[in-house]
Amino acid sequence: MTVVLVADDDADIRDLVAFKLEQAGFDVIAVEDGQAALEQARSRQPTLAVLDVSMPGLSGIDVCKMLRADPATAGILIIMLTARVQEQDVEGGFSAGADDYVTKPFSPRELVSRIQALLSRARA
Amino acid sequence: MRPARTGGRSPAAALLIGLAAGGALGALAVAHLVSRLDAETDHLRRNEEQLLARLAALDAAKNDFMATVSHELRTPLTSISGYVELLRDSEPGELTDAQRRMLEVIARNARRLRELIEDILTLSRIESGGFASEPGDLDLAEVIERAVSAVAPTADKASVGLHCDVRGPLPIRGDGAQLDRVLANLVGNAIKFTPPEGTVTIRAEHRDGHTLLTVSDTGMGIPAAEQTALFDRFFRATNAIRQAIPGTGLGLAICQKIVDSHGGSIEVDSTENVGTTVRIRLPD
Numbered sequence: 001m002t003v004v005l006v007a008d009d010d011a012d013i014r015d016l017v018a019f020k021l022e023q024a025g026f027d028v029i030a031v032e033d034g035q036a037a038l039e040q041a042r043s044r045q046p047t048l049a050v051l052d053v054s055m056p057g058l059s060g061i062d063v064c065k066m067l068r069a070d071p072a073t074a075g076i077l078i079i080m081l082t083a084r085v086q087e088q089d090v091e092g093g094f095s096a097g098a099d100d101y102v103t104k105p106f107s108p109r110e111l112v113s114r115i116q117a118l119l120s121r122a123r124a
Numbered sequence: 125m126r127p128a129r130t131g132g133r134s135p136a137a138a139l140l141i142g143l144a145a146g147g148a149l150g151a152l153a154v155a156h157l158v159s160r161l162d163a164e165t166d167h168l169r170r171n172e173e174q175l176l177a178r179l180a181a182l183d184a185a186k187n188d189f190m191a192t193v194s195h196e197l198r199t200p201l202t203s204i205s206g207y208v209e210l211l212r213d214s215e216p217g218e219l220t221d222a223q224r225r226m227l228e229v230i231a232r233n234a235r236r237l238r239e240l241i242e243d244i245l246t247l248s249r250i251e252s253g254g255f256a257s258e259p260g261d262l263d264l265a266e267v268i269e270r271a272v273s274a275v276a277p278t279a280d281k282a283s284v285g286l287h288c289d290v291r292g293p294l295p296i297r298g299d300g301a302q303l304d305r306v307l308a309n310l311v312g313n314a315i316k317f318t319p320p321e322g323t324v325t326i327r328a329e330h331r332d333g334h335t336l337l338t339v340s341d342t343g344m345g346i347p348a349a350e351q352t353a354l355f356d357r358f359f360r361a362t363n364a365i366r367q368a369i370p371g372t373g374l375g376l377a378i379c380q381k382i383v384d385s386h387g388g389s390i391e392v393d394s395t396e397n398v399g400t401t402v403r404i405r406l407p408d
Contacts, residue, residue, distance in 0.1 A: 010199055012207075013203055016202075016210070020206075084195055103198075104202040105205050105206070105234075106202065107205070
């Protein structure tokens, strides 16, 4: 089963994403901050990580950069969740090395299809 | 009233008198006046700079505030619309028809809230100048074409005919993303307020150093008494509210700001139950 890491400090959104992804057949690891995301990414080696941009402590962008910088985790596909739509935030996510970004509010259904698209692109 | 700072005479008059006298006294008087004027000008300039700095700081604070508010509102909204979607996606039979209808109402209102947040943020960004990115050379005919192909499915679904009479190319200087927004708003409005079997016509041409764009519909129109408030923020026509046509009331305010920032003009001509025509004139 494909392992997906979900990091969001908002419990309701974390549960929402985890529920939807489990329903879609993924094995989900859900964490509430950047530090835990980094640890889980290193120990569990997920195929893909869904990271909220604004989390206390390490932000999603920080985590993304650190995952990319470490050869052991550099291959993890990353989708950023952002509540900011300003161009600079989107660019910030991409320059940190994210593969895709989804702005809040998002449709859980759409998030699943973005994940699936990214996975099939990576497999191709 | 005479200006006090030159001792009851205008600086030019004082200078002339000084020059005409030609004597040391005149020259002294001129020198004195000039130095006083310099000091006054410096003082005024400093005041103006301080005022501008304060305005800029206020503007930045407002912008920051809007961005933060919009961010803070998006997070709970994600949960509301996300969980509603999960419920609506549940297996047939798990919910009663009445419950499904209630969920539809929640979903519709969550969408409305989302549009409001987006529009308020857009308006605030345009007002602070943050939205005015870089104007470039573009073809308005292409902007129109993009808008038309984006709304064509909506028009189709509403059984509203969409006609275009665009004599391109129509080269203008402007911001493509902003003009996309104007077109999407105007054509979207025209379709939204037009009953099935009605028509929406988009015309554009170059005339006398201007590009003229008109979007006309055969829709419900705006009551005459309300037309002066059309460009006010959050304005919604009573007939639109009565018929429960969704909208934030910010679309035309946004269009007007964008057209203004392009040095153009926008006007609306409408008759209730007959139709509405919006005219935009953009300079070359």
